[in-house]
Structure formats: structure tokens, C-alpha cells
Amino acid sequence: MNPISAFFLRNIIPVFFLYGLAFFTTGLALALASRRRSQFRFARAIRPLAAFGILHGAHEWIEMFQKIGLQLGTYTPTVPQEMGRLAVLSLSFLMLLAFGGLGLNLERGGRWRAYLPGAVMTTLWAAALLMVKVVLKPSPTEMIGLADVLLRYLLGIPGALLGTWALRAQQRTFREHKMPQFGRDLGWCAVALFLYGAVGQFFVQPTSLWPSTVVNSTLFLHWFGLPVQLFRAIMASVLAFHMIRALDAFELESQRRLEEAHRAKLRAQAAALEAERRTSREMERLNEELRLTTRELSLLLDLSNLLATPMSLRERLHNVLERIVRSLDFPDAGMILLIGREGGMLHVQAAIGLSPPDGLDGQTPEYRWAMRLGEQCVAQGATICRHLDGITHTLSLERVVREVESPCYSSPLAMVSLPLAFQQQVIGSIVLARIRSEEERSLSTDEFKLMLGVAQQLGLSIENARLHQEAREREKRLGELLHQVVNAQEAERQRIARELHDATAQSLTAIALGLRGVEALLDEDPVVATREIRELKSFSTDALGELRRIISDLRPPQLDDLGLVAALQWYIHEFEKRYEIPTDFAVEGSEFRLPSEYETVLFRITQEALTNIAKHANASRAFVRLEIRPTHICVTVQDDGCGFDPEEVLEGTRPRTGWGLLGIQERALLLGGHYEIHSAPGQGTRIRVRVPLTTEPEDVENTAVVG
Numbered sequence: 001m002n003p004i005s006a007f008f009l010r011n012i013i014p015v016f017f018l019y020g021l022a023f024f025t026t027g028l029a030l031a032l033a034s035r036r037r038s039q040f041r042f043a044r045a046i047r048p049l050a051a052f053g054i055l056h057g058a059h060e061w062i063e064m065f066q067k068i069g070l071q072l073g074t075y076t077p078t079v080p081q082e083m084g085r086l087a088v089l090s091l092s093f094l095m096l097l098a099f100g101g102l103g104l105n106l107e108r109g110g111r112w113r114a115y116l117p118g119a120v121m122t123t124l125w126a127a128a129l130l131m132v133k134v135v136l137k138p139s140p141t142e143m144i145g146l147a148d149v150l151l152r153y154l155l156g157i158p159g160a161l162l163g164t165w166a167l168r169a170q171q172r173t174f175r176e177h178k179m180p181q182f183g184r185d186l187g188w189c190a191v192a193l194f195l196y197g198a199v200g201q202f203f204v205q206p207t208s209l210w211p212s213t214v215v216n217s218t219l220f221l222h223w224f225g226l227p228v229q230l231f232r233a234i235m236a237s238v239l240a241f242h243m244i245r246a247l248d249a250f251e252l253e254s255q256r257r258l259e260e261a262h263r264a265k266l267r268a269q270a271a272a273l274e275a276e277r278r279t280s281r282e283m284e285r286l287n288e289e290l291r292l293t294t295r296e297l298s299l300l301l302d303l304s305n306l307l308a309t310p311m312s313l314r315e316r317l318h319n320v321l322e323r324i325v326r327s328l329d330f331p332d333a334g335m336i337l338l339i340g341r342e343g344g345m346l347h348v349q350a351a352i353g354l355s356p357p358d359g360l361d362g363q364t365p366e367y368r369w370a371m372r373l374g375e376q377c378v379a380q381g382a383t384i385c386r387h388l389d390g391i392t393h394t395l396s397l398e399r400v401v402r403e404v405e406s407p408c409y410s411s412p413l414a415m416v417s418l419p420l421a422f423q424q425q426v427i428g429s430i431v432l433a434r435i436r437s438e439e440e441r442s443l444s445t446d447e448f449k450l451m452l453g454v455a456q457q458l459g460l461s462i463e464n465a466r467l468h469q470e471a472r473e474r475e476k477r478l479g480e481l482l483h484q485v486v487n488a489q490e491a492e493r494q495r496i497a498r499e500l501h502d503a504t505a506q507s508l509t510a511i512a513l514g515l516r517g518v519e520a521l522l523d524e525d526p527v528v529a530t531r532e533i534r535e536l537k538s539f540s541t542d543a544l545g546e547l548r549r550i551i552s553d554l555r556p557p558q559l560d561d562l563g564l565v566a567a568l569q570w571y572i573h574e575f576e577k578r579y580e581i582p583t584d585f586a587v588e589g590s591e592f593r594l595p596s597e598y599e600t601v602l603f604r605i606t607q608e609a610l611t612n613i614a615k616h617a618n619a620s621r622a623f624v625r626l627e628i629r630p631t632h633i634c635v636t637v638q639d640d641g642c643g644f645d646p647e648e649v650l651e652g653t654r655p656r657t658g659w660g661l662l663g664i665q666e667r668a669l670l671l672g673g674h675y676e677i678h679s680a681p682g683q684g685t686r687i688r689v690r691v692p693l694t695t696e697p698e699d700v701e702n703t704a705v706v707g
Contacts, residue, residue, distance in 0.1 A: 012067060012227060012229065013064055013067055013068060013071075015227065015229050015230050015233055016060050016061070016063055016064035016067060016229060016233075017061070017064055018233045018237065019057075019060045019229055019232055019233035019236055020056075020057040020058070020059070020060030020061040020064060021057065022057070022233060022236035022237045022239070022240045023052075023053045023054075023056040023057035023060065023236050023240070024053060024054055024057030024058065024061075025053075025057075025240050025244075026050075026053040026057075026236070026239060026240040026243050026244070027049075027050045027051065027052065027053025027054035027055070027056075027057060028050075028053070028054065029050075029240075029243065029244050029247060030046050030047075030049050030050035030053060030243070030247070031047070031050040031051075031054070033046060033050075033247045034046045034047045034050055045098075045099050045100075045101075045102035045103040045166065046099075048095045048096070048098035048099040048102060049095070049096070049099040049163070051091075051092075051095040052092050052093075052095035052096045052099060052159075053240075055088055055089075055091050055092035055095060056089070056092040058088055059085060059088045059089045059092060062085050062088065063085070066085075079140045079141070079144065082144040083144070086144070086147055086148060086151060089148070089151055090122070090125075090151055090155060093151065093155035093156050093159045094118040094122065094155065094159075096156075096159030096160065096162070096163050097115075097117045097118035097121060097155070097158065097159040097162055097163075098114060098115055098118055099162075099163050099166060100117065100159065100161075100162025100163045100165060100166045101113065101114030101115060101116065101117055101118070101162070102114045102166075103163070103165075103166025103167070103169060103170060104162070104165060104166050104169060117158065117162060118155075118159075121154050121155050121158055121159075122155070124154050125150055125151060125154040125155055128150045128154060129143075129146070129147055129150060132146050132150070132209060136208060136209075138208070142207070142208070145205060145207045146207050146208070146209050148204070148205065149204045149205065149207050149209055149212045150209070152201040152202075152204050153201075153202075153204075156197060156201040157197050157198060157201050157202065159197065160193050160194060160196060160197015160198060160201065161194070161197060161198065163193050163197075164190045164193050164194040164197070167186050167187075167189050167190035167193065168186075168187070168190050170186055171183040171184075171186040171187050171190065174186065174249060179249055179252065182245075182246050182248065182249035182252075185242040185243070185245045185246035186242070186246050188238065188242040189238075189239050189242045189243050189246060191238075192235045192236075192238040192239040192242065193235075193239055195231075195235050196232055196235035196236065196239065199231070200228060200231055200232040200235055202215060203215060203216060203217050203219065203220040203228045204216055204217065205217055206218055217229075288446070292446055292449070292450060295327075295450065296450050296453050296454070299323070299324070299327050299450075299454060300453070300454065300457045300461075302323055302327075303320050303323060303324070303454070303457070303458060303461060304461055306319045306320045306323060307320060307461050307462065307464075307465040308465070313349070313465060314349055314350065316465060317336050317338075317349045317350040317462070318350040318352070320336070320350070320458070321334045321335070321336050321350045321351075321352050321430075322352055324430075324432070324454060325352055325353065325432070328432070328447060328450070328451065329444075329447055330413075330432065330434055330447055330451075331432035331433055331434055332353055332433070332434055332435065332436050333352055333353025333354050333366065333370075333432075333433045333434070333435050333436070334350075334351070334352050334353065334354075334430065334431060334432045334433065335348060335350065335351045335352075335354055335367075335370045335371070335374060335430070335431040335433075336348070336349045336350040336351075336420075336428065336429075336430050336431075336462075337349065337371070337374040337375070337378070337428050337429050337430075337431070338420070338427060338428035338462065339378065339426075339427055339428055346374070346375055346378055346428070348371065349428075351367065351370070353433070353435065353436065354366050354367040354370050354433070354435075366433065366435050369386065369415060369433075370415060370417075370431040370433060373386055373392070373415055373417040373429075373431050374417050374428075374429040374430075374431045375429075376392070376417070377417035377418065377419050377429040377431075378419065378426050378428065378429050380394060381419050381421075381426045382394050382395070382419065383395045383416065383417065383418050383419070383452075384416070384417045385413055385415070385416050385417075386413075386414050386415040386416070387412065387413055387414055388412050388413075388414045395416075413434075414433060414434060414435070415431060415432070415433040415434075416431070416432055416433075416448075416451070417429050417430070417431045417432075418430055418432075418451060418452065418455035419455065419459075420455060420458055420459035420462060421456070421459045422459050422460055422462075422463035427459060427462065427463055428459070428462070430455055430458065432451065511536050511540055514532055514535065514536040515536065517532060518532045518533055518536070556570055556571065556603075559599055559600065559603055560596075563591075563593050563594070563599060564594055564598075564599040564602055564603060564626070565587055565591055565626065567599070567603050568585060568603065568606055568624065568626065569585060571603070571606070571607060571610075572585050572610070572624060575610050575614070578614075579614040581613065581614065581619060581620070581621065581622055582620075582621050582622070583610070583621070583622040583623070583624060584621075584622075584623045584624070585624045585625075585626075586623075586624070586625045586626070587625075587626045587628065588625065588626070588627045588628070589627055589628040589629050590628060590630075591628060594628075594633070594693075597671070598633065598671065598691065598693075601667045601668075601670060601671055601691075602626075602633065602635055602689070602691070604663075604667060605635060605664050605667050605668065605689055606624060606635055606637060608663050608664055608667075609637035609664060609687050610622065610624070610637065612661070613637070613639045613641065613685075616641075616642075616644075617639045617641025617642060617643075617684075617685060618641050618642050619639035619640050619641030619642075619684070620640060620641075621639070621640050622637070622638070622639045623636075623637070623638045623639070624636070624637050625638075629693075630693070631692065631693055632673075632690055632691060632692045632693055633690070633691055633693065634688060634689065634690045635688070635689045636686065636687070636688045636689075637686075637687045638684065638685065638686040638687070639684050639685055640684045641684055641685060642681065642682060642684075643679045643680050643681050643682055643683045643684050643685055644679055644680075644681060644685070645679070645680070645681065646677045646678075646679050661677065664687065664689065668689045668690075668691060671691040671692075672691065672692055672694070673689060673690050673691030673692060674689075674690060675687065675688065675689045675690075676688045676689075676690075
């Protein structure tokens with residue numbers, strides 16, 4: 001035996017102490033580390049490994065104390081004490097098997113699967129002990145040795161191999177989590193555990209059980225010159241050293257978790273700050289929208305109040321335009337154009353800052369541009385912009401939301417025209433311009449949106465104001481018309497009374513006086529009486545004709561007996577004789593007998609139109625056309641006279657001298673129809689009335705000749 005082997009054999013007690021200390025230290029460090037929270041699977045298996053280290057270290061220290069007692073000759077272990085030692089050793093190996101099962105994640109599908117290898121190997125160990133006892137029939141002391149050998153073969157070596165596999169698996173996990181240094185430590189732990197189990201536990205004490213009869217601790221000492229316990233102690237020390245280093249992974253994980261929590265906190269704080277900034281910006285936006293809405297509502301309220309004031313529509317629109325120009329930042333001039341009720345022409349209703357200076361006649365270039373821009377706006381039904389360089393373009397609502405000033409136009413905005421609409425129909429436009437200020441001020445998006453809102457509401461307000469004014473004027477005209485109707489009735493009664501008194505009454509008086517004379521002459525001179533009777537007959541015929549003429553003037557019997565066409569033919573014939581104005585009469589369509597109210601109204605409309613021609617037109621020729629359709633009837637009366645301005649007459653800009661046009665209008669509305677009047681000074685007049693047929697007319701035989 002070489003001196004080194006002899007030295008270690010003499011000092012085997014410190015070897016056992018170092019052996020047990022290494023495992024106990026490893027178990028204690030693992031037990032302390034098991035209190036940490038970790039996402040590694042290795043952390044769940046660390047408690048059985050800690051129990052293995054503590055139990056295995058305790059076992060080696062038990063053997064150490066037994067060796068001390070034997071060397072001193074004061075202690076000899078009994079069989080029960082040896083069985084206790086074997087129990088501690090078996091428990092340590094079972095914990096090593098449990099570590100391997102948990103480390104390999106064998107508990108998936110049931111935690112009992114992690115402990116299944118320990119249960120199987122324990123069963124095999126018990127069966128092997130029973131078989132050895134039956135076959136070899138050893139003594140109790142020999143049986144303790146055999147049990148120790150079988151325990152290391154059937155529990156120690158499989159436990160070490162399974163633990164080595166679990167450590168290799170966790171080594172890959174550390175690499176995946178970017179902890180390669182700890183993976184290397186676990187690799188050394190796996191190597192140390194493998195050598196400890198596969199080599200250290202294979203060289204057992206010599207017994208009568210093969211292969212311990214050949215491969216045992218004596219052979220190991222012979223081969224390597226060292227006791228196997230020293231080899232086990234060295235492997236345990238290597239395992240303890242690298243395992244303690246590998247446990248620093250939990251510290252790094254905690255640091256990373258703290259750093260991640262800190263970063264999450266910083267992200268949460270940043271998100272909170274960003275949310276606060278977004279909330280602040282949203283509040284600013286809402287406040288700005290509220291300010292703009294308040295400004296818009298205030299302006300719209302003022303405009304509504306101005307449009308409701310009791311004055312003419314032109315004056316109201318002038319005040320409204322003045323308020324808009326004064327309230328907005330961009331414009332210093334403006335114009336409102338509306339489509340007229342009659343003729344559909346676009347007329348300037350109000351203008352501020354665009355009129356010629358000092359009351360000079362003519363139109364400024366800005367005035368003409370404003371009119372042209374307003375006309376384009378009404379024609380296209382869209383917003384039209386004009387820049388200082390003379391370029392005009394259409395601005396869509398989507399473009400308004402994004403930007404007011406188009407990047408294609410570097411020149412500042414000079415004029416903008418917005419449509420005024422009512423119920424999806426354009427009724428006019430408003431033009432806002434900046435022409436007098438030397439400062440170039442761009443139109444902001446907020447102000448443009450405000451202008452859009454004002455234009456939208458202004459169209460509704462203007463239409464309501466026009467309807468209200470028309471209703472008031474209509475009510476006033478109806479009152480005046482009623483007064484005129486009453487006066488006309490009284491005048492007609494006076495005329496009838498005068499004609500009856502001057503013509504019919506005198507004829508009847510002459511007839512009465514003549515009859516008295518005839519009565520006296522019948523006996524004295526029958527010839528003279530006969531001559532007087534002839535004269536009285538002539539008087540009675542004249543009185544009857546005069547009475548019929550008066551009745552015909554009131555209501556022609558042809559209207560009731562023969563219908564509208566015959567009545568119009570008769571009246572036109574009488575009109576030509578009375579006023580010496582040639583008049584053409586034409587009928588188009590199928591001739592139906594109309595309801596009485598239709599025939600009366602249409603006859604009176606034609607009568608009134610021809611009367612106006614006779615009184616005011618100074619015409620040389622007149623034309624009357626009657627269109628009879630299944631759904632409607634049209635009457636057109638036209639002349640080649642002097643003409644007039646319909647807007648001036650109908651809007652009442654001058655004192656009313658006649659009520660013919662108003663009567664025609666009211667009679668047409670009475671039947672649910674409408675009328676059109678086209679006239680201009682020196683160009684004659686054309687009046688067209690169209691009324692719908694709400695009842696089915698009767699077919700009658702045409703008894704009138706159209707001429």
C-alpha cells in the first residue's frame with residue numbers, strides 16, 4: 001500500500017466529515033433557496049434535492065461517528081441502529097429520485113407520477129432483500145451489509161442518473177432564459193452527481209452479493225490508491241460548490257423581476273402621464289369646441305333675433321350680414337344672394353363693404369367678383385374659394401376638416417362663398433371677403449367650421465323669415481283683397497242699380513205710360529192704338545235685351561249650360577267687340593265638362609287677365625290658350641303690350657293701383673294650383689295658371705266652335 005493510501009485510511013474520519021459537510025451544506029443552501037418565488041421548474045424540485053442533501057450528509061456523519069466509536073473501541077453499532085442508518089440513507093435516495101421526477105416535469109397529468117420512480121425502486125429493493133435472505137440466508141450483520149449494497153445499487157445509482165437528467169434539462173432552461181453561466185454550473189453539478197452515483201455508488205463494501213464480490217471499495221483503493229469515500233467527498237464538494245453558484249440564478253431572477261417591475265412601474269407611470277396628457281388635450285379640445293359652440297350659438301341666436309325683427313327682409317338681411325362680418329375675424333365685407341320666388345333669378349339682397357365709395361354709380365371689381373362667386377356657389381351647391389392671385393377652386397367638406405388653405409395655393413384667401421340651403425335645396429349663397437385690410441390673415445379651420453354652421457343655420461332662418469314675411473304679406477293682401485272685394489261688390493251693385501234705373505226702369509216706365517195711352521185710344525182710334533202697341537213692343541224688347549246683358553255680365557249662362565270652352569269663346573268674342581283687341585283662342589287636349597268650381601275660377605282668371613290687358617297693356621293683340629289634360633288644366637293669357645316688372649308690382653315696392661294679379665294668384669291657390677307670370681318692360685306679358693284635377697271630369701259633347 002502506498003503512503004498516500006495509508007494516509008487517507010488513517011484519516012478516514014475527516015473524509016467522512018468533509019463528505020457529510022458537503023452534502024449538508026448543499027441541502028441547507030437549497031432549503032434556503034426553496035423559499036424564493038421563481039418561474040423555473042427547477043425551483044419546484046429544489047425541496048426534495050435539499051432533503052437529499054441534508055439526509056445524505058446526516059447519514060455520512062452517522063457513519064463517521066460509528067467509525068470513531070470503532071476506532072476508540074467504545075462503541076459497536078447494533079442491528080437496530082444500522083437499520084436506522086439504512087432508513088436515513090434510503091430516504092435520501094428517495095428524495096433524489098423525487099427531485100429527478102419533479103425536475104423532469106413528470107407530475108404533468110398527476111403529481112403522483114413524480115414519485116412513481118421512487119416507489120418502483122423501493123419495491124424492487126424490498127423484493128431483492130427478500131430474495132437474498134431466502135437464497136443466501138445471511139446473518140443479521142451480513143444482512144445489514146447486503147441491504148446497504150442493494151440500496152446503493154437499486155436506489156442510489158438510479159436516483160443519481162435521474163437527477164443528472166433533470167439537471168441537464170434545467171441547464172437548457174437557463175440557456176433559454178439567457179442565463180448561460182448558471183447553465184454551466186448546473187452542467188458541472190450534473191457531471192459531479194453522475195460520477196457520484198454511477199461510480200461512487202457502484203464501488204460498495206465487499207459482500208457475498210455479486211458484483212460487490214469483485215467491484216468494491218477495495219478494488220477502487222487498489223486501482224486509484226484512494227478510498228472511495230474520498231472520491232465521493234470530492235464529487236460532493238464539486239456538487240456543493242457549483243450548486244451554490246447555480247442558486248445565484250434565483251437572485252438574478254429576482255433582480256430581473258424587480259427591474260421588470262420597475263420598468264412596468266415606469267411604463268405605468270409613463271402611460272398614466274400620457275393618459276393625463278391625452279385627457280388634458282381632450283379637455284382643451286372639448287373646451288375649445290365648447291367655446292366655438294358657445295360662440296356659434298350666440299351668433300346664431302343674434303341672427304335669429306335679427307331675422308325676427310319687424311322690418312323688411314332686405315333690412316333684416318343687411319343687419320344679419322353686418323353682424324356676421326363684425327363677429328368673424330376673417331371678413332370685412334360680405335354679400336347675401338337669394339333666388340327669387342318668381343322667375344328663379346338670383347338677386348343681391350344685402351351687401352356690406354362691396355358698394356362703390358361715396359355713393360358713386362356702378363359696381364366695384366370686388367362687387368362683381370362677389371356676385372360671380374355667389375352665382376357659382378348656387379350653381380354648384382358647394383363652397384367656392386377665391387385667392388388673391390385670382391385662382392378659384394371648390395372646397396369639399398372633407399378638405400375643410402383637414403385644412404382650409406390648400407397646399408396647392410400659396411396665395412392667401414380673399415373670398416369664400418357658402419351655399420344657403422333649406423331642405424336639401426339651395427336657396428342662395430353668402431359671400432364673405434377680406435378686401436380692405438392690408439394685413440394678410442389666413443382663415444382658420446375653426447372659423448371656417450363656424451362659417452359653415454352659420455351658413456347652414458342661416459339658410460333655414462332666412463327661409464323661415466321669408467315664409468313668415470310672405471304669410472304676413474299674404475294675410476295683409478287677403479285683408480286688402482277682402483276690402484276690395486266688398487268695394488267691388490258695392491260698386492257692381494251700384495252699376496247694376498244705375499243701369500237698371502237708367503235703362504230698364506225707364507223702358508218699363510215708358511211701357512207703363514204707353515199702355516195707359518193705348519187703353520184710352522182703343523175705343524177712339526184703334527189704328528193709332530195699334531201703332532202705339534208696336535212701339536211699346538220695341539221698348540219691351542230693348543228692356544229685355546238690356547236685362548240679359550246685365551245678367552250676362554254677372555255670370556254668362558253659357559258657363560252653366562255649355563261649359564268653360566263655350567263661355568270663354570263667348571267672352572273673347574265680346575272682348576274683341578268691346579275693346580277692339582284681336583284675340584286668338586285655342587284649346588288643346590280632350591274637352592271635358594269640368595266641375596262647376598273649376599269652370600268658374602278658370603273663367604274669372606281669364607276674364608281678369610283680359611281685363612288687365614284692356615286696361616294696362618296697350619296691346620295690339622292677345623292670345624288665350626286652354627290646355628285640358630286628365631290630371632291638370634292650364635290657362636295661358638299672353639299679350640304683346642308694354643309689359644312691367646313683376647317683382648316690383650308683386651312685392652309691393654310701390655302703392656298698389658290694381659288688384660287683378662293678386663286676384664289671379666288667390667284664385668289659383670284656391671284650387672291648389674300655382675301661377676307663373678313672365679313680363680318685362682316693353683316685352684309684353686304672359687300669365688300661366690296650372691291647377692290639378694282632383695276629381696274625374698265628365699265627357700260631354702263639344703257644342704262650341706273654337707275660333
